[in-house]
Amino acid sequence: MPYTPHTKDDVQKMCTQIGIKDETELFDSIPNELRAKSFDIPEGLSEFEVFENFKELSNQNDTSKVSFLGGGYYDHIIPTAVDALSGRSEFYTAYTPYQAEASQGTLQALYEYQTMICNLTGMEATNASMYDGGTALAEAALMAVRIGRGKRKKIIVDSGVNPIYIKILKTYLAYHDLEVIVLHVKSDGSDKETLLGMIDETVAGYAFQNPNFFGSIEDYSEIIEALHNVKALAIMSSYPIALGILKSAGEVDADIYCGDGQSLGMYLGFGGPSFGILACKEKYIRNLPGRIVGITDDREGKRAYVLTLQAREQHIRRDKATSNICSNQNLMALRATIFLSLLGKEGFEKLALQNYNKSEYLKKELSKVDGIKIYNQNPTFNEFVIELNISATEFIDKMEEKGFFAGLKLEKLFEGFENRVLVSTTEKRTKKQIDNFVTCVKEIV
Numbered sequence: 001m002p003y004t005p006h007t008k009d010d011v012q013k014m015c016t017q018i019g020i021k022d023e024t025e026l027f028d029s030i031p032n033e034l035r036a037k038s039f040d041i042p043e044g045l046s047e048f049e050v051f052e053n054f055k056e057l058s059n060q061n062d063t064s065k066v067s068f069l070g071g072g073y074y075d076h077i078i079p080t081a082v083d084a085l086s087g088r089s090e091f092y093t094a095y096t097p098y099q100a101e102a103s104q105g106t107l108q109a110l111y112e113y114q115t116m117i118c119n120l121t122g123m124e125a126t127n128a129s130m131y132d133g134g135t136a137l138a139e140a141a142l143m144a145v146r147i148g149r150g151k152r153k154k155i156i157v158d159s160g161v162n163p164i165y166i167k168i169l170k171t172y173l174a175y176h177d178l179e180v181i182v183l184h185v186k187s188d189g190s191d192k193e194t195l196l197g198m199i200d201e202t203v204a205g206y207a208f209q210n211p212n213f214f215g216s217i218e219d220y221s222e223i224i225e226a227l228h229n230v231k232a233l234a235i236m237s238s239y240p241i242a243l244g245i246l247k248s249a250g251e252v253d254a255d256i257y258c259g260d261g262q263s264l265g266m267y268l269g270f271g272g273p274s275f276g277i278l279a280c281k282e283k284y285i286r287n288l289p290g291r292i293v294g295i296t297d298d299r300e301g302k303r304a305y306v307l308t309l310q311a312r313e314q315h316i317r318r319d320k321a322t323s324n325i326c327s328n329q330n331l332m333a334l335r336a337t338i339f340l341s342l343l344g345k346e347g348f349e350k351l352a353l354q355n356y357n358k359s360e361y362l363k364k365e366l367s368k369v370d371g372i373k374i375y376n377q378n379p380t381f382n383e384f385v386i387e388l389n390i391s392a393t394e395f396i397d398k399m400e401e402k403g404f405f406a407g408l409k410l411e412k413l414f415e416g417f418e419n420r421v422l423v424s425t426t427e428k429r430t431k432k433q434i435d436n437f438v439t440c441v442k443e444i445v
Helices: 008-018 023-027 047-058 080-086 104-121 133-147 163-173 192-198 221-229 240-244 282-287 330-367 392-401 431-444
Strands: 154-157 179-182 203-209 233-238 256-260 276-280 292-297 303-308 372-374 383-388 420-424
Touching (some): 008 023, 080 330, 104 240, 104 276, 104 292, 104 303, 133 154, 133 163, 133 203, 133 233, 133 256, 133 282, 154 163, 163 179, 192 221, 203 221, 221 233, 233 240, 240 330, 276 282, 330 383, 330 420, 330 431, 392 420, 392 431
Parallel strands (some): 154 179, 154 203, 203 233, 233 256
Antiparallel strands (some): 256 276, 292 303, 383 420
16 A cells, blocks of 8 residues: 555544544553653655655765775675666565575575575575675584583684674673683684694584685694594684685585675675575585575476475574564575576676686786785785885875775774785776876885
8 A cells, every 4th residue: 555644633533532632642551761861853755855855965975985805894896787776676676585485586596695695605505695704603602502412512703704793703602601712813814733632522613704804814724633533623714705616615625605796786885785605514404594495396297396405484483483584585596596696707807817817916016016025825816915115094085086995994893903914906906096006006105
């Protein structure tokens, strides 16, 4: 039905009908000290005025500058077909479809998404998406604890995991009888010697990110082997685009994969909307939270898609559910499916190589600049940390004046990083933009 807001006369008639003077009496049960004194809400606007208001607000966003920002969210080319197809009315809805009314088209799209994610990550099973990369990591940690039958009480987190993800993980696990151990921050790789000494039968899982938050690539094979020797699980998080050229979670023998899908066809939007990826080895599928779409035959022998293994709170009684996640990011997962379909296997590899090669070119040019030091000791993918002879704040501000969002200040995330900046490149950055960036850096430092 159309949206028809109530007039003041309508409201008064309803209040009279139920025997109250005005709508504020509906809240008499709330103590006065807990009530808001005023909501300070302006009078309503016409449709035209609302659009003008939003246009004015949106103009406050500065989109004119060339972005070298990274740190978990990336500026990629999105083919026009992604918008055109995902915006069709069959798909474009805020409603979450449940089993009884879910169309076969929606279910098939999610089934294809699952297939592509398994191919990309090298895992044998995945769900129909999570909320974002941080919640996917937290759910992966809970999976590891459940698989350890609750007897293992430690989750070790590598220092290179996205600090936002670590905060989400700690929040998720705050009221569980678990110990979350976060290793000391290092941009040049994990402290393997310390880590190997910590791995024992009390550890449920170890979460690492490759490439890590600082862009560094590392070999985790020795750590994964040590984990498996004591029947602990390896949880790998990654930037999905990097899987175009780096070993997948399956190839390194990780048990659970998690990541954020923003780079697979989603625009930058102040951190969202996005979706989370969560995949695992087949033997752990019954501990995988959320929705999983399966394929079967109906009673007439026709192919049919169904929601299956929904180990969530709406279908399973309370503590028997694997998670309280009650939805998935349908539309975002669909966009990723279209994006991956358009690129194909070879296109995806080329995309990853462009990210890598352009970053290497930028890194090489910046390493020649007096006053700049490349902080990473290990190889990197499409981002790296630069150490400056001036404060990061001064550097970022001056580069913004020259038309660049020069990178992510790390001082707000890590102690002792006042003069360090995380710089990122994607396939969207041209050689001319990169060269101009380097020229401006030389003028500042």
